Amino acid sequence: MQTILWGLFILWINAKTFFTLGVVLQINQQHYLEPVARRESPFFNQRPSDEISLLVIHCISLPEGQYGLPYIDDLFCGRLDCLADPSFADLQSLEVSAHLFIDRLGKVTQYVPFNLRAWHAGVSCFAGREGCNDFSIGIELEGCDTQAYSDAQYQTLSEVSQVLLKRYPLLNKQRIVAHSDIAPSRKTDPGPLFDWPRYLASL
Ligand SMILES: [Zn+2]
Helix, strand or coil: CHHHHHHHHHHHHHHHHHHHHCCCCEECCCCCEECCEECCCCCEEECCCCCCCEEEEEEECCCCCCCCCCHHHHHHCCCCCCCCCHHHHHHCCCCCCCCEEECCCCCEEECCCCCEEECCCCCCEECCEECHHHHEEEEEEECCCCCCCCHHHHHHHHHHHHHHHHHCCCCCHHHEEEHHHHCCCCCCCCCCCCCHHHHHHCC
16 A cells, blocks of 8 residues: 555656656766756866765856857857857857756756766855865856846756755755855856745745
8 A cells, every 4th residue: 555655656746747847857877867958068077076965056148148049058068159259258268067057948958967077166165165066066047147037947947956956965955056155256146136035945
């Protein structure tokens, strides 16, 4: 009887995920989220240990405030044409990546498997500990500090975060931060319009 109840519970959880996202997200043995789009960034290396204990929320748009363009993908894959827009001049030879990118429609792309170190946080400090890339997962939302995020982005971010929290037990709600929290003198993302109460309540 207990097994049947447990089975029904699992079915209910999966159905709930299916009907919200349309798919059941899971993280495979190679630390990739499935089923989501996957791209290979050259900008990663080994973590110093297995620890994954912080989730960092960012935003990015290229050019700033413009969406749906290929430039973020180009940047993370190391092939951005810095002449494509005058604002890209600063990005020359910048080597950055994130584990996940969520576009305005809520579509996820993974650039680095979670067990490897993506280069998203830069010089950073959480609870007295520097080098947050070592022990964090970075999620970039397509956006900028002056525009609200889309419902689809909140929905996807919530679903993805729930899967991450389940898979990596050192993560919890108290260990989800803004990039601006861990690099306050350099960074402002994801900005004041990111609705933290809404996001955290959805987890
Ligand atoms: Zn950032």
